[in-house]
Amino acid sequence: MATGKSPTPASQELQQTNAAPRPGLRKPVFVKIEQLKPGTNGHTLIVKVVSSNTVLQKGRSVSQHLRQTRIAECLVGDETGTILFTARNDQVDQVKPGTTIILRNAKIDMFKGSMRLAVDKWGRIELADPEDFVVKEDNNLSLVEYELVNVAEE
Numbered sequence: 760m761a762t763g764k765s766p767t768p769a770s771q772e773l774q775q776t777n778a779a780p781r782p783g784l785r786k787p788v789f790v791k792i793e794q795l796k797p798g799t800n801g802h803t804l805i806v807k808v809v810s811s812n813t814v815l816q817k818g819r820s821v822s823q824h825l826r827q828t829r830i831a832e833c834l835v836g837d838e839t840g841t842i843l844f845t846a847r848n849d850q851v852d853q854v855k856p857g858t859t860i861i862l863r864n865a866k867i868d869m870f871k872g873s874m875r876l877a878v879d880k881w882g883r884i885e886l887a888d889p890e891d892f893v894v895k896e897d898n899n900l901s902l903v904e905y906e907l908v909n910v911a912e913e
Contacts, residue, residue, distance in 0.1 A: 787803040803862065803865070804876075809841060812832050827848070844875070844877070847877075
């Protein structure tokens with residue numbers, strides 16, 4: 760004699776609605792350069808590398824214990840504008856002028872009052888197929904200077 764009841768349609772429906780998709784996995788929303796604002800993060804962009812300039816190279820390749828540090832400032836852009844991207848260490852090799860890259864989970868860092876785009880350990884740089892857009896070089900967001908203003912509460 761079976762004592763277990765078969766599930767009713769209402770309980771089956773309840774089980775299906777509780778099976779939510781895994782948290783944290785979302786479709787990427789691609790943004791354009793002109794939409795970037797100071798202090799924001801989680802951006803996904805498709806950009807072309809206009810230029811790359813190594814600004815810091817420290818460390819020796821002789822010692823295995825001493826890690827080499829490389830930083831390059833790269834001008835990247837899309838059809839809406841350009842911004843300086845700070846590439847660190849292994850990222851420097853990926854951002855060569857003329858390549859198209861996808862920046863995933865990029866953030867805006869402020870440096871001397873201007874915006875810089877960066878990808879930290881939570882983000883990723885991927886090489887992409889060449890895009891056919893023309894980079895709008897006369898709208899450089901890194902040339903806009905921002906000032907921190909404290910708003911006093913009364």
